[in-house]
Amino acid sequence: xxxxxxxxxxxxxxxxxxxxxxxxxxxxxxxxxxxxxxxxxxxxxxxxxxxxxxxxxxxxxxxxxxxxxxxxxxxxxxxxxxxxxxxxxxxxxxxxxxxxxxxxxxxxxx
Amino acid sequence: xxxxxxxxxxxxxxxxxxxxxxxxxxxxxxxxxxxxxxxxxxxxxxxxxxxxxxxxxxxxxxxxxxxxxxxxxxxxxxxxxxxxxxxxxxxxxxxxxxxxxxxxxxxxxxxxxxxx
Numbered sequence: 116x117x118x119x120x121x122x123x124x125x126x127x128x129x130x131x132x133x134x135x136x137x138x139x140x141x142x143x144x145x146x147x148x149x150x151x152x153x154x155x156x157x158x159x160x161x162x163x164x165x166x167x168x169x170x171x172x173x174x175x176x177x178x179x180x181x182x183x184x185x186x187x188x189x190x191x192x193x194x195x196x197x198x199x200x201x202x203x204x205x206x207x208x209x210x211x212x213x214x215x216x217x218x219x220x221x222x223x224x225x
Numbered sequence: 226x227x228x229x230x231x232x233x234x235x236x237x238x239x240x241x242x243x244x245x246x247x248x249x250x251x252x253x254x255x256x257x258x259x260x261x262x263x264x265x266x267x268x269x270x271x272x273x274x275x276x277x278x279x280x281x282x283x284x285x286x287x288x289x290x291x292x293x294x295x296x297x298x299x300x301x302x303x304x305x306x307x308x309x310x311x312x313x314x315x316x317x318x319x320x321x322x323x324x325x326x327x328x329x330x331x332x333x334x335x336x337x338x339x340x341x
Contacts, residue, residue, distance in 0.1 A: 146326050155234070158331040159317060165326045167250065173328070191246075205270070211320075211327045216270040 119217035127223045135195040139207030147189040152203040194223045227252045229234045231332035238307045248317030256322030259300045264314040312339045
């Protein structure tokens with residue numbers, strides 16, 4: 116079975132902290148994605164990467180950055196966490212016709 | 226920009242009955258793909274069904290089928306013989322064709338409750 120794992124299921128951070136969310140895929144997929152999921156808004160794309168060290172902004176990149184140093188690992192970074200970044204964060208990997216999702220990280224910023 | 230709209234925040238169905246979830250989308254592209262994803266409570270999101278826009282035939286996967294109306298830009302999901310395990314949040318998603326790296330645009334989601 117293909118697998119996408121995320122470093123934490125639940126995370127609580129304070130305003131202003133630097134936050135790292137890690138995602139690992141074992142599928143050898145070129146493409147990886149970070150979404151945030153909010154009630155009534157569905158999933159919105161933050162950033163994606165189509166190769167090692169390559170990244171593209173999604174629809175809501177403000178306040179976030181990403182890193183992809185190895186093909187299997189894609190990190191989302193909140194440089195200075197704010198309360199409006201409290202959300203569920205989903206990582207996905209995939210090719211053109213299917214994305215495989217991780218279990219999500221529920222981040223609370225106090 | 227492409228948009229995907231799911232106008233039903235919540236739906237419910239009796240076990241063994243049929244339910245239809247609605248989705249509309251807006252695009253000026255002719256080459257695209259449509260998807261339904263399922264997110265069970267506290268579990269990972271999985272792909273339910275996929276439709277290529279160039280195919281006229283509606284996709285089916287066991288008890289799941291779609292009604293793809295290209296001119297109306299409508300893409301509904303029909304679940305037949307509903308089971309308790311079908312209870313989940315369902316997302317409709319769109320992807321442009323070509324070299325889009327597989328980026329998806331999602332709708333707002335529909336919570337499906339299945340009553341025994």
